[in-house]
Amino acid sequence: MESSNYKILLVDDESDILEFLSYNLKKEGFQVSTAGDGKEAIEKAKKLHPHLIILDVMMPEMDGIETCEKIRSLPEFSDVLISFLTARGEDYSQIAGFEAGADDYISKPIKPKVFISRVKALLKRSGRVSEEGGNTSNGLISIGNISIDRERYLIIQDGKEFSLPRKEFELLILLVSRPQKVFTRDEIYSSIWGEKIIVGDRTIDVHIRKLREKIGDDYIQTVKGVGYKFVDAAN
Amino acid sequence: MESSNYKILLVDDESDILEFLSYNLKKEGFQVSTAGDGKEAIEKAKKLHPHLIILDVMMPEMDGIETCEKIRSLPEFSDVLISFLTARGEDYSQIAGFEAGADDYISKPIKPKVFISRVKALLKRSGRVSEEGGNTSNGLISIGNISIDRERYLIIQDGKEFSLPRKEFELLILLVSRPQKVFTRDEIYSSIWGEKIIVGDRTIDVHIRKLREKIGDDYIQTVKGVGYKFVDAAN
DNA sequence: AATAAGATTAACGAAAAGTTAACTTCTATT
DNA sequence: AATAGAAGTTAACTTTTCGTTAATCTTATT
Known part of the structure; x- marks a missing residue:
């Protein structure tokens, strides 16, 4: 797996954690972007079309779960990978989280090695290797607010899917x-x-x-x- | 079906997911045990002899597929039920899982209701199969309200079975x-x-x-x- | 203003897929 | 081995969708 083909969007309101995770992911060759809150996350996701979005569950304003739901409700992101960061013992967050469409959970405290191996496993197993580099993601070609899904023969624009x-x-x-x-x-x-x-x-x-x-x-x-x-x- | 008769072993390295699934299964009356990695899973399986083992495919060290193969290679577990947890969008056909001896796949994100009904269906079905005799790995593919039972060459749709x-x-x-x-x-x-x-x-x-x-x-x-x-x- | 390149529209025809029934092949059973 | 029934394939025909064209209009450039 060529890590550098993968784009990851990190979302957390605490800059310390962002830095820490970002550092570790970049060291492995991932393309990392960050956002400080849910709103920014959605904006950046639309621009960058990451392969994986890692969301802190606990954030002020819009929490991770709400953000996840919003992202998932856009067809162009209906199958982006989403992973949650949770503090231990948040009983109900798990339940709501999977309902919202999470693919994985990572619990704090985070050990770099474990974190990296989970991220790699998630990307590898889900098999969304980008083709031909550049602006592809999940087999999608994206530019601006238009995505082209060649496998499904669909165009995705402003959250709407249609065929041509x-x-x-x-x-x-x-x-x-x-x-x-x-x-x-x-x-x-x-x-x-x-x-x-x-x-x-x-x-x-x-x-x-x-x-x-x-x-x-x-x-x-x-x-x-x-x-x-x-x-x-x-x- | 009396749920309380069934022992289930959950295996995942993320304790949050274990808790989440465990909580939901216990609520239904299943006897649930958990393990945090493949090695522990094999040990516990030997002790407890569960009816069903649910393995996360993505685990550090020994992944779910390897664990599954190891378990299946033990004669005493040649016909325990094994189900995998996988990330969204994995390609069933490319998965080594069925070869490794998986009986079912459950994809994340996990919705409690769907999860429970799958587990119940699996246990119920296997009961029937084992009465009839030799049951190795059968493999059930589910999507939406259609399930495909490759072993028995049956389609299950809205609770009705028919062949093709x-x-x-x-x-x-x-x-x-x-x-x-x-x-x-x-x-x-x-x-x-x-x-x-x-x-x-x-x-x-x-x-x-x-x-x-x-x-x-x-x-x-x-x-x-x-x-x-x-x-x-x-x- | 003249001219050439492109835009627009609707209509036509071809190609792809849908449908049905008949026909062939395979399989199980006597 | 004969035969019945199921499965698979083909052939003939219909329907639908798409691609192309032709005729006309608009815009840009000299």
Whole structure:
């Protein structure tokens, strides 16, 4: 397992614990991000699409369980791994925690070795190795608020899942595979239809249009005389 | 079924999870013992002779699969029931667990009600099987309200049992082995018929149709131009 | 303003999948 | 070995969905 392929989001209100865990995970080569509360956690999760989110159960404002529920309620995170940090003897937190959708529990006090081995085991056993590096996570390709699940043939946008016809799906994957890059018509053409199949001039346009109709106009930009590119709508 | 007759051994390195499961099982009247690692599990199993052993797959040192193999290799435990706890989204087919001799899988996150009913179903079923004689490892795959009993070639749905012809059964197992994943026709084809056998275009369709006829239309979705996928009907 | 490139729309046709029944093969039983 | 019944496959046909086109409109660039 190449640890460095994995993104982990740590969430705790105590910066000491964040530092401690972060240090240990980074030493193992994980890509670690942190958040100090539930709200920040959800924001960062949307941006980063981590493989694993580790949540402290006890946090002011929004606790770990509530945060977990919120995250799980978004389809794009319906199968991200979530692990809780709990203090020993929190009787009812376990029950509520699994109801909320936790995959694992780690109890304080935390021993670095045990902690690391649990994290590794969780990632390894659940087998979500990212393909081709870059912006993939859980077999998802994510950019901005759009995720593409190639295995399930679904697009996930703003927490909503929907499917696309094959050609549109392929076209979107192509564009998203290199955000910002302008794909010429020829490139699109040969990548999606192949050299042998001959289609008319306006076919690509129509597919682009249908895509824009479904995901919104802001993502696919036309570069006149050249081609099309996918941009993160935020830009 | 009188729950109090049954002894269950829980094995997990996280004491919180042990407590949580233990609490829920005891509430139902089971006799529960616990162990924190594989070694302890084997010792306790020898002493207590439980009816069911529930093993977390992810444990440091000796993992659940190894522990399971060790236990099964002891003649006195050749037909104890063993169930695994696994993280979400694990691929049943890729799991060494059934080969190691697992009778059932329970995925985290664990919901108490589901957990209890699975445990009860397992104990109940095994009782019936053992009356009829030789029972090695049977293997029950469950998803949503459908369970597949590979040993007896039965589908259990809403408390009703029924059988399926071999090809339909294999097809269902394939799809269920990775819920949500779209299996292409080629994948289905080579997995169920193999490369050598040549069957016509509509053969898969017909099997899919027969399956839908029997389990209901909601479980198997068509992704046109790509293939089929199994979804939990709740979705 | 002219022109070229792209956008838009709806309609058409092809391809994929669904459906049904008939036919073949396999298996178990006598 | 004969045969009945079940399972599996095929063939013919229908339905649905998707991809493409054609015709027309809009926008950008010179």
